Amino acid sequence: MNLDLNDKKVFISGSTKGIGFETAKLFLDEGSTVIINGRTKEGVESALKKLNNKNVSGISADFLDNAQIDELIKKIPDDIDIIVNNVGIFRGKDFYSEKIKDWQDHFEVNLMSGVKLSKHFLPNMLKKNWGRILFISSECSSLVPGDLLSYSVSKASVSVFSSGLAKLTKGSNVTVNTIVPGSTLSEGSKVFLEQTAKRENKTIDQVEKQFFEDVRDSSLISRFLSVTEVANTILYFSSPIASGTNGASIRVDGGSMGSII
Ligand SMILES: NC(=O)c1ccc[n+]([C@@H]2O[C@H](COP(=O)([O-])OP(=O)(O)OC[C@H]3O[C@@H](n4cnc5c(N)ncnc54)[C@H](OP(=O)(O)O)[C@@H]3O)[C@@H](O)[C@H]2O)c1
Numbered sequence: 001m002n003l004d005l006n007d008k009k010v011f012i013s014g015s016t017k018g019i020g021f022e023t024a025k026l027f028l029d030e031g032s033t034v035i036i037n038g039r040t041k042e043g044v045e046s047a048l049k050k051l052n053n054k055n056v057s058g059i060s061a062d063f064l065d066n067a068q069i070d071e072l073i074k075k076i077p078d079d080i081d082i083i084v085n086n087v088g089i090f091r092g093k094d095f096y097s098e099k100i101k102d103w104q105d106h107f108e109v110n111l112m113s114g115v116k117l118s119k120h121f122l123p124n125m126l127k128k129n130w131g132r133i134l135f136i137s138s139e140c141s142s143l144v145p146g147d148l149l150s151y152s153v154s155k156a157s158v159s160v161f162s163s164g165l166a167k168l169t170k171g172s173n174v175t176v177n178t179i180v181p182g183s184t185l186s187e188g189s190k191v192f193l194e195q196t197a198k199r200e201n202k203t204i205d206q207v208e209k210q211f212f213e214d215v216r217d218s219s220l221i222s223r224f225l226s227v228t229e230v231a232n233t234i235l236y237f238s239s240p241i242a243s244g245t246n247g248a249s250i251r252v253d254g255g256s257m258g259s260i261i
Contacts, residue, residue, distance in 0.1 A: 003239040006031030009080050010238070013037050013063065013113055014087025016047035018186030019136065022227035023084060023234050028053045030235070035059060035076060037087070063087050063113040064105060073120050080121055082132040082238045085114035085158075090151040090188075103150040110154035111161060118165055122174070131174040132238045135162040139182045139253045143218070159249055166247030175246040177237050182253030183216055185224035220255030 010027050014020045016038030027034045028051060036051070036058045038044050044058035061072035089109045091102055114135055125131025140148055141155040159178050166176035183189065196207045212222040233252040236242055251257055 001241070003030055003235060004241060005235070005239050008032045008082055008238075009035075009077060010082040010084065011035045011037070011076050011080050011117075012084040012086050013117070015084075016043040016058075018188060019181065019184060019227050019230050019234075020084070020086040021047060021050075022231040023086065024051060024056065026228075026231050026235050027082075027238075028055055031055070032082075035080075037061060037072070063109045069113070069116055073117070076121070078121075078124050079128065080124075081130065082134070083117055083121055084134045084136070084234060084238065085117060086134075086136045086234075087113050088136060088138070088155075090148060092147060092151075094147045095149050098150055106150040106154040107157070110151070111157045114158065115161065118176075122165070122168065122176075125174045126169065126172055129173050130240075132242075133162075133165065133174070133176045134234055134238055135159070135176075135178040136234070137162075137178050137180045137249065139180060139251075139256050141180065142257055142259070143216075145215070163247055163249070169246060173243065175237075175243070177242075177245055177247070178249045179230070179234050179237065180249050180251045180253060180257070181225060181230045182219060182251075182256045183211070183224050184227060184230050186227055189224060216256055218256045218258055219253075223254070225252065225254055 010032050012020050012024055015024045015036040024034050024036050034056045036047055038060060039062040041060045044060045048058050059072050059075050061068040087109055118133055135158050137158045138155040140152040141159055144152045162176055162178040169176055193204050193207050197204045212219055230252050237250060
């Protein structure tokens, strides 16, 4: 299948690691020009070194800092073709331990990052009559674990925002879609598995098995998704050949959410 992405300019928020990094790698394999992002210059430099490709550059900016976001927006070319709103944080505190600042930070990074980028870049995409905006939500937006409330609510708001934003593309060749991953073995999840294994004196395999028995028992694949499985889905829905899908939530959740549509 030819994804026809070789002349596309792509920006991916939060892409020095995990799903975002893998997505950058796959876009580069397709010949796209990619801009990656993370909070620090060092993080971005290190990711650029790993990617080792002449078509990739990086912009450090923290999505918790408005001044840095303004600078970031100035550095992204106005004619960017594809924006992947991937950046996301989760702090995993229970409701009573969470501070209001935790709620605000989850909304700033997980939702407002995409709101700010869309406000700036969607009009240009509509003007040139081509573009893709992708949001990365989470299975937690509908499974809603009790210890991830602010994260889950912020992710649900991403899906709502994305669905409404897509309405503004009516009659054009611009699409706005949400990818909804299940539990994925990114850097963050690896640290969680390692720490739990150490704490509970278990192997990583035992912790993973227990997670899918006790916490995510609705998963049909009963294992973590790989970052490549999620990134492949992001690439397809970013591509010109996905022109028939707009305003959609696309699950790559290993069946955990269990809904028919
Ligand atoms: N992993 C999962 O199980 C899972 C499941 C469902 C949905 N998701 C969603 O998928 C997306 C990617 O998750 P992931 O697990 O791949 O993440 P990850 O491995 O934790 O990586 C997060 C990325 O975001 C960057 N980042 C974090 N805070 C930032 C900020 N304030 N400003 C700018 N960049 C920031 C990090 O870069 P630096 O550290 O260099 O700053 C890093 O590149 C997120 O939206 C997440 O909610 C993940």
